[in-house]
Amino acid sequence: MTAQPPHPRPIRFQSLSDADTACAAAADLGVPLLLVSVPGAAASAGAGWFRAVAARAAARHPSVAMTAVLDCADRPGDALGALSAGIGAILFTGRLDVAERLADIAAQHGVRLLTALPDALDLRGVRDPRRACRDWLNGQDGGHVTE
Template structure:
């Protein structure tokens, strides 16, 4: 089973600072945001790093409506590890039959499973992440 980000606005974050910025704007605008890791971030930072970013952003801004998607590239082992450590959204671009089996496992874990990266704005590259996030929400919201 494959899910897409749908109408949730997706932003790419690579630091706690930009995740907290996104959380503040999510709360202020009452917009659910999908925090997406950088491409192949599971191989670089691991799942616990990304889980901790979400935990701290939620702790700083409890009113934020945040979900997460850790990009595991085509590495099935990283996708499995992400699901096992509690990541609630996985991006996996590998081939079948592994993709189908991981999708079924994600469903059992209650996690979203994406087979492609959603359209995102990379907040860490923006000179003014707050203004960029606000503009992105306006542009991406239905």
């Protein structure tokens, strides 16, 4: 189980456009990218949608070292579904005892299970997402940060 992700400046996305914008900014800057779905996306959009969006964004920006994380909130069933769907990294924010069991299962599948996330840039409602991503990845906070 990994409490914190490897990249300290994650960007949350809710669409292919958001994911593409974040990847383009990371490519411009030559930095790795931690791309995280909006909270609870495993329940609302599903693992298949997430996998397709992450794959398309990665294909459009092959130079970006991207880690895509599906947010399963505190729903262990969604986390298990993500594991079954072959998602490579998931965020589970539920009870610690459940997280420990999920971490064991995730490890058997070669999946990274995160239980926490540093502050993230949330692209929902951002007027200039490309600039916000560039600023965020450069260490600046443009006021669109979520936990």
